[in-house]
Amino acid sequence: MRIRKSAAGILTLWAAWLLLDVGAGAVTQVVTSAGFGSGDGGSIPACTFYVPTDAARDAAQNTYIADSANHVIRRVDALGTVSTFAGTFGVAGTLDGNGTAARFNSPKSVVADAAGTTLFVVDTNNHSIRKIVLATGAVSTVAGRGGVSGFINGNTTNARFYMPSDLAVDATGNTLFVADTGNHCIRVIYCKNPINTVIASFAGTNQGYLNGNGTSAKFNAPCGVVLEPAGNTLYVADTNNHVIRQIATFGSKTVTTVTGQPALPGYAEGDSTTAVFNFPRSLVVNAANNLLYVSDTANHTLRRIDLASPGKTTAFVAGVAGNTGNADSSDGTGATAQFNLPMGLALDGTDIYVADSKNDAIRKITLAAGEVTTWAGGPGDGRTIPNCSFRLPSRLCRDAAGNQYITDADNHTIRKIAANGLVSTFAGQTGISGSVNGTSLTARFNLPKGIALFGTTLYVSDSENHTLRTIDTTTGMVALLAGAAGVTGTSNAPARFFNPQGLAVSPSGQFLYVADTNNHCIRRVDLAGNTVTTVFGSTSRASGFINALGTSARFNAPADLAIDAAGNTLYVADSGNHVIRGINLSTGLVSTVIGAEANLSNPQGVTVGDGFIFFSDASKNNLFIFDPIRHFAVKLAGLDTAGMADGDFGSALFNFPMGLAYAQGQLFVADAFNRRIRRLDSLFEVRDIQLTPVLNNIFIASAPTQQVLQIAPTISGQDTLQAITVSNLAGTAVAPGDIKAVTAWFQAGGGVFNPETAVRLGALTLTGDNHTWSSGPGAYNQLMYQNAAIYITVDISEVPTASRTCQFGVPAGGLIFASGTWPAAPVVNTFYQTLAPADVTFAIYHENLLPATVVKGQARVEALKFQFTNALHFDLTISALKLNLEDRDGNSLAAAAALSNVRAEGENGAVYSTLSLPAGPESAFVLNFSRPVNVPGGKSVVLKITSDINSAATAESFRFKLASASAVNQGTVKCMAAANDATGFPMVSDYAHVEKADLSESYSNYPNPFQPPKQVTHIKYYLKKPATVQVTLWTLTEDKVLNFITDEQQGVGFYRKDWDGKNGQGLLVQNGVYLCRLWLRYTDGTQELITRKIAVVR
Structure with missing residues (x-):
């Protein structure tokens, strides 16, 4: 092929892009900075939970915990070592299997049988009852079907439950009583014969309150059951009726009320006619003392019912521990201790273990002294960063001393990680919402989402209170800045907000910018005059996507803000529009910085640092960096899927990353659903890149020319080009007169090299006798991104001594090693013109190429x-x-x-x-x-x-x-x-x-390949559109020989599969003709079945 220039100019070679992969030498890392996640493998003080709802103890002193929001069963052994016993941490599902291979979905209750061999689990959101063999960890389903709710009695697979909450097991381990909460009844499972397990109604049928016999009685969302040791009485926490009921397990199954006032929530001690409960949840019975203990969940207390007080004919109710109506996590004695929504209970001799759900802790009550201590879990205050826990870390900021402040939204608190790694609750009370100003720990917040720091003042968007708050970091005093607690609105005077989130303070400290999320606008607070103004977006809660000036622009649920160091541009994570916006603060013009072409999904965080913009793409679980000068972005970390994995940028996983903070080359991430603070290290490490090109020939023209080679990295993250070398493929000298100049260029977006728009990075100079051109360290301190390219131009001498083959690369020895393949198309000297075949791409069309029949001599x-x-x-x-x-x-x-x-x-x-x-x-x-x-x-x-x-x-x-x-x-x-x-x-x-x-004409198997020395045949076919492919081999008498390909997903293209002439048993088939059938199920819903013959002649 001869090619010549048809217009004046420089003839260039545009080489195919290279794929550069981060190698083993990479040090870019994602690590967990705070929030250990589970504490598995550690001791009790280091473990964490996420809404623990029940606990059970076996005879060997192992404690099993329903860690419901983590979807697992945890175990604390007798030595205090914590582990995940069954289920996969943080992964909901429905799957039987051994140990961590099984899956649960919000398991709410665990009960060990009397023999200590089986742990029964109420898998609430799977609407099923599971069991775990303690010796092996084998998980199986006793009754119900995972993920399918309903009300059906019958056998194991046919039965249906609706949000069951608790169960009790009799002394034999063969009869289970289930609180079928969503069906407002008590069910019974007879499981003595595992092959013929029977599920039946035991008491209650419809929602309501009615004593009576068996199914004639009525309950309202019963959540707790316990069987007294003799097995004659089943006690029920009839939660939404606020009463404790009992059922005679034999005879007519009479249902009566033990204590409490139906449909009258509150708190009162006294006998059965005067005591009052508030959503009682769980029960344990101490038969020796005729005592029934109740977790009075909404009263945040543990209650005791004396079932047979001397001289009394009715039960007597008293408090055991907890401060009525006051949720907190304080340890102490009796009423000085505090709980936050206590749920499941486990009795172990003289101690009761309480699943303190909203405190994410297991508390221990020593009954003799009434002393309450935190036995395991909790938020981790007072611990160092590996052992703390969060509920929903949303956004964060750092001060100059290295202290971090974090909005722990679901805990309704502001947390602090000191520079020495010590974690504390800086403001608010763990798990307690409200709107109270004052000293830090007496203050109350409600889902705080945004945070910003200027000087010694923290600004907090108290999202569900619809207000802005301030915290003095030196005194801890919390005050209201703007808004009215619990009142939404769009007005500026008086100021009203609607779920504000992201905050940014101007460099001067004069203005606080607010992402008023559900008002779909950006507000500005003049901190000197304390006035609030809607400056960008709608003043009437109108959402949309419009770039315009000031209030003519439209946003959709803006989530976070960041302002550049100069105070010129305000960046907005416009979550509902799935874009990043930029606002020129001088002109008020709103524009799109990262638009629809980036295919973002719900960006939730944005921050600035060292001239770059960082943002989190929450729903796709990715992090990005944006260069505002060259206007291009690259993915830093994340794999488009939710998960939890530390490691290099190419393997780390996140789960809904939200807020970001940048400091000194490190990026800190509020990884919300992983409940951790993550850190990205070595963001701007200066590294060399090692290229391994093949067949990258330059045949020098007879006239001076300039040729262009392209290095186009697609690595995850960014890199710097520090030096470039040029030598021949053999590593020997290249005559200096042949190549007189090498220049590096940068061009965003890659594509056709254009010296008029590309950025000239600098020329390489010839050094030494080895004829290696080097830029020198740092001369190419240039970020390299996806969708961008580095171009190398080569100026060729006017009087070349010979044709040369040259290798371009970067010196080895750096921290990054990458490899790629150069195009196999050379530049050729011909007729005093330069041939550039890489500029002409060959593409073979597969359409209407052959007729069904060819008539020789005519067609x-x-x-x-x-x-x-x-x-x-x-x-x-x-x-x-x-x-x-x-x-x-x-x-x-x-x-x-x-x-x-x-x-x-x-x-x-x-x-x-x-x-x-x-x-x-x-x-x-x-x-x-x-x-x-x-x-x-x-x-x-x-x-x-x-x-x-x-x-x-x-x-x-x-x-x-x-x-x-x-x-x-x-x-x-x-x-x-x-x-x-x-x-x-x-x-x-x-x-x-x-x-x-027509694919039937494209299918081929010819010629016969089994003639020596060939030992295989090539089954070839071309797919014109993506399909699920199944290939089977048969004899001519329709006996199957082999399943060759089974349901393999294949895209458009040519395929070759080798068959060794053996059947499914691995034996050679006999000589003869066989049938090969291709069954193609295309992604567009159409199908095709093709049958062709294969010869086997050896």
């Missing part, structure tokens, strides 16, 4: 098409093509024996060449065009190659599918496209299989 067939794409910014011309013909095994074919009158035709019907093929045995033939084909810069031209079929053509000489072909000689031609210059130097495209649009 003109369209053999193949070439698409020539000119990637340069000036025109090219093509004056010749050279083609080869091969069979499907790669053997050359004599073209003249099969073809005649080969022509190249344009799309408009113009004929560019007519040629009589050589009579010799060679397969190559050249088409010299009668007139050049012009390919405009940046455009494509398609040429169609047509040919007559010679009447002497045979299946052996040219493998079109001939009418006379035998049954096993079914096949199509395989062509190789090539281009040569006048010196015969070949430029070869990939092999292309010329296939028919």
